[in-house]
Each structure stands twice: as C-alpha cells, then as structure tokens.
Amino acid sequence: MLKVKALTKSFHNHKILRDISFELKMGTITALLGPSGSGKSTLLRCLSRLEVSDRGSIVFQGNSLTDLSSSSIGMVFQGFHLFPHMTVLENLVHAPLQLKQMTKKNAERFAVALLKKFDLNGKVHHFPNQLSGGQKQRVAIARALIVNPPILLFDEPTSALDPEMVNEIAALIYNLKSPDRLIIIATHELRLAKLIVDQILFLDRGALVENVSKATFFKTPKAKRARQFIKNLMST
Amino acid sequence: MSLHFESIIPSLPFILEGIGVTIKFTTFSLLCGLPLGILLALAKISHQYILRWLAEAYTSIFRGTPLLVQLFIFYFATPQITGYAITTFEAGVLTFSLNSAAYSSEIIRAGIQAIDKGQWDAAFVLGLSYGQTLRTIILPQAVRNILPALINEIVDLLKESALISTIGEADLLRRSQIVASEKYLFFEPLLVAAIGYYIMVMVVSLVAKTLERKLRHA
Numbered sequence: 001m002l003k004v005k006a007l008t009k010s011f012h013n014h015k016i017l018r019d020i021s022f023e024l025k026m027g028t029i030t031a032l033l034g035p036s037g038s039g040k041s042t043l044l045r046c047l048s049r050l051e052v053s054d055r056g057s058i059v060f061q062g063n064s065l066t067d068l069s070s071s072s073i074g075m076v077f078q079g080f081h082l083f084p085h086m087t088v089l090e091n092l093v094h095a096p097l098q099l100k101q102m103t104k105k106n107a108e109r110f111a112v113a114l115l116k117k118f119d120l121n122g123k124v125h126h127f128p129n130q131l132s133g134g135q136k137q138r139v140a141i142a143r144a145l146i147v148n149p150p151i152l153l154f155d156e157p158t159s160a161l162d163p164e165m166v167n168e169i170a171a172l173i174y175n176l177k178s179p180d181r182l183i184i185i186a187t188h189e190l191r192l193a194k195l196i197v198d199q200i201l202f203l204d205r206g207a208l209v210e211n212v213s214k215a216t217f218f219k220t221p222k223a224k225r226a227r228q229f230i231k232n233l234m235s236t
Numbered sequence: 237m238s239l240h241f242e243s244i245i246p247s248l249p250f251i252l253e254g255i256g257v258t259i260k261f262t263t264f265s266l267l268c269g270l271p272l273g274i275l276l277a278l279a280k281i282s283h284q285y286i287l288r289w290l291a292e293a294y295t296s297i298f299r300g301t302p303l304l305v306q307l308f309i310f311y312f313a314t315p316q317i318t319g320y321a322i323t324t325f326e327a328g329v330l331t332f333s334l335n336s337a338a339y340s341s342e343i344i345r346a347g348i349q350a351i352d353k354g355q356w357d358a359a360f361v362l363g364l365s366y367g368q369t370l371r372t373i374i375l376p377q378a379v380r381n382i383l384p385a386l387i388n389e390i391v392d393l394l395k396e397s398a399l400i401s402t403i404g405e406a407d408l409l410r411r412s413q414i415v416a417s418e419k420y421l422f423f424e425p426l427l428v429a430a431i432g433y434y435i436m437v438m439v440v441s442l443v444a445k446t447l448e449r450k451l452r453h454a
Contacts, residue, residue, distance in 0.1 A: 049361070
C-alpha cells in the first residue's frame with residue numbers, strides 16, 4: 001500500500017502541489033490525469049524521489065519513501081533517458097553492478113531474459129541510437145524492471161511514440177501488472193487509461209480533485225474540470 | 237638580401253634542445269592545470285553558492301588580466317612576498333597551470349552542462365550517487381564535447397609558452413634569440429623556432445583529430 005498524505009510542493013513561492021492525499025493498493029494500475037501544468041510530473045518526481053516535498057509524507061508498506069532502497073522504485077521517463085554511450089545490456093546492468101545489488105553473472109542473465117521477454121533479444125549489444133522509439137521505450141522499461149521494483153512509474157509513456165502504438169504500450173504495461181507491484185502512469189492519453197487502468201487520480205492546478213475508479217471517472221466525473229478534460233480529449 | 241643558414245647550422249642542436257624545454261614546460265602546466273580545471277568546473281556546477289562564486293571569481297581574474305602580467309607577478313613578486321627564490325621554470329609552470337585551469341574549467345563546465353538533465357534524473361532514480369553519475373554517466377558523454385575545445389586550449393598553451401622566454405627560461409624562442417644575438421642573424425634562427433612550434437602544433441592537432449574520430453565511432 002502506498003499512502004500519500006498532505007503532500008505540498010512549491011517552486012519559488014509558486015504552489016505546484018497542494019495538500020495531496022491518496023492511497024493506492026498493491027496490484028493496481030493508476031492513471032494520473034490532468035491538464036498540462038496540473039502537477040502530474042511534479043507528483044511523479046516526488047514519488048520517484050527526484051524532488052523532495054515541502055510538507056507531507058509518502059509511506060510505502062509502512063516505510064517512509066526516504067528510507068526505501070533504490071530497488072524499490074522504477075521509473076520510465078517520457079524521453080526514456082537511456083545512456084547513449086552504453087549498449088542495451090550495459091544500460092540494464094550498469095546501476096545494479098555499480099550499487100552491488102547483483103553479481104555480474106546474475107545481472108546479465110536476468111537482463112538478457114528481460115530483453116527476450118520484450119522482444120529485444122537481437123538488440124542486446126546495440127547502442128540506443130540504433131533503436132526505434134518503441135524499442136528504446138522497451139529498453140527503458142527493462143532497465144527500470146531489472147531490480148524488480150514494487151513501485152513502477154511511467155511519465156507520459158505514449159507521448160514520444162506514434163499514436164497507433166497506444167494499444168501496444170497498453171498491452172505492455174498491462175502485462176507488468178502483478179499482485180506485488182503498483183503501477184502509476186502520468187498520461188494525457190484517455191485511451192490508455194480506459195484500456196488498462198483501475199484507479200484514476202485527476203489533478204487540477206496542483207490539487208487532487210478526483211480519486212475514483214475508472215468506471216466512475218468516465219461515467220460520472222464529479223469535478224467540473226475533469227468533465228471538461230474528458231470532453232476536450234474525446235473531441236480531438 | 238643575404239641569408240646565411242649555413243652559419244647557424246652549428247647552433248641548431250642548441251636551438252632544437254629548446255623543443256624539449258617547451259614540451260616539458262607545456263606538459264607540466266597541463267598536468268597541473270587540467271585537474272585544477274576539472275575541480276573548478278565541478279565547483280561551478282555545484283549547488284553550493286560559495287563554491288560557485290569562488291570558482292567564478294577565480295576564472296574572472298585569470299581571464300581578465302594579461303598572461304604576461306600574471307607571469308611577471310609570479311616570477312618577480314614571489315621572492316619579495318614569500319622570500320622564496322622561485323626559478324623561471326617554477327614560475328612559468330605555476331602561472332600557466334593556474335591560467336589554463338581557468339580556461340579549461342569553462343570548457344569542461346560547458347561540456348558537462350550540455351548533457352541532457354534527464355541523464356542525471358535517470359541515474360538518480362536507478363540509485364546512483366552524484367559521484368557515480370558524474371564519473372560513469374555524465375563525463376564519458378561530456379568528453380566528446382570537451383575534447384576538441386580542450387585540444388585547442390593545449391595548442392594555445394604550447395604557443396603561449398613562448399612567453400617564458402621573457403623571464404629568461406631557455407625555451408625554443410629564447411635559444412633562437414641567443415643564437416641571433418651571437419651571430420647577428422635574426423631571420424634564420426627565428427624561422428627555425430617558428431618551424432619548431434609549427435611542427436609541435438601540427439602533431440598535437442593530428443593526435444586530436446585521430447582521437448576525435450575514435451570517439452565519434454565509440
């Protein structure tokens with residue numbers, strides 16, 4: 001269980017997150033929705049510990065987020081951020097080896113198995129610039145998964161790719177769903193949310209205005225801003 | 237016009253020995269200046285205001301005053317201030333190290349900052365520390381941006397090393413001047429010095445080109 005309580009974050013006196021509280025269960029996929037500038041990315045950065053909140057707490061399985069090891073959280077970035085000077089295999093095993101989380105043999109065996117699962121077995125020794133966008137994303141996912149983190153975060157997983165690939169990404173993420181993992185996706189893509197998500201958090205100007213199941217969100221959204229959001233996106 | 241290359245032939249070994257002095261001087265200055273330049277660059281990208289300020293002030297001073305003035309201060313004023321009789325070689329290496337550190341720190345800082353911030357983010361989420369990220373993720377990528385400009389800096393250092401002849405260090409230029417005043421011939425020994433510098437610069441450039449090509453393919 002992930003418990004976020006009264007999370008607040010400002011940049012230069014500008015409030016980005018206002019008193020955000022929610023709880024997410026293990027084994028679920030949650031979409032973080034909201035217009036640009038609503039604070040989705042900042043919330044995701046707080047959850048991945050790239051930002052420190054001003055106030056509030058994030059507790060996972062009874063432990064404060066700050067006490068968790070780096071193998072507890074995996075993040076797949078919008079721009080993937082693969083290491084361009086390393087091969088696909090090195091991208092996966094670099095951090096676990098630097099941090100001595102795994103032996104070289106184990107890390108490589110596990111990495112190769114993961115890459116095979118993501119249909120990348122022919123790309124093990126390729127460099128990122130030799131891969132297509134979809135392949136880069138799968139490498140980024142594999143890199144995040146190598147230490148098997150119970151929290152997996154996605155920042156706009158569809159935005160850097162062709163629109164036709166939404167179903168493919170949805171299937172990919174859905175396959176990562178497991179009882180001992182919690183997945184959060186910050187996205188603009190309602191199709192993705194409709195396809196695979198269990199819970200929806202809707203942010204507006206830094207405040208959490210909806211925290212409901214997918215069915216409720218799409219049928220009877222409470223917040224006016226959420227209704228507007230759905231209408232706008234459906235019409236495009 | 238009469239040229240008398242034949243009369244400086246006996247002095248050629250003496251002049252050319254200066255190449256060794258120049259290379260030794262440039263190498264020492266580089267070996268001391270580059271690590272300092274890296275430290276300054278790290279201070280410039282640090283989150284500590286005071287470190288950033290110190291590094292910026294340092295750079296500003298060494299880039300804002302003539303190298304020759306710096307050299308004279310270190311050579312002539314050191315004995316006055318500290319009582320230590322500094323040699324020409326020491327004063328030269330000290331000045332050129334401190335000066336080239338200021339220039340190379342700018343090159344290194346720009347090279348590091350040209351790397352996408354996302355690389356830091358990705359490394360931090362994976363659990364790498366600041367030092368591990370810098371060493372294994374950022375610097376290996378930044379080297380491609382840094383190296384060509386840094387080689388230019390080495391070429392500048394090599395050429396400007398001729399300034400140490402003004403405090404009496406027997407480098408390539410100084411030796412050709414000595415021969416000139418002995419023989420009352422100027423063009424011939426100075427031409428030898430110029431060719432000597434040119435060949436050294438060409439060798440450095442050639443090494444740089446090869447290295448750059450290798451890095452591009454790596």
